[in-house]
Amino acid sequence: MVKKVLTWGGIAFLIFFIAFRPNSAADVFKSLGGGIVDIAQGFGEFVTNLVA
Template structure:
């Protein structure tokens, strides 16, 4: 029960954050995307060096 309530509160906060601070929300998601890209490039470099 508490997990469901916290999930819905998190979704509501996310919608509120995007609706009232779209520039900040875009910056946060851009930062997350850059971080995921950096991690993927790191794995790619690791496996390339491992095979070569």
């Protein structure tokens, strides 16, 4: 029950954040995307160095 409430609360907050602060929301998603790209590149370099 608590998990369901927190999930719906998070979704509501996300919609509110995007609707009323679109520039800030875009910055957050850009930062998250950049972090994911950095992790993927690091993993790729690790595998390359491991094989080579």
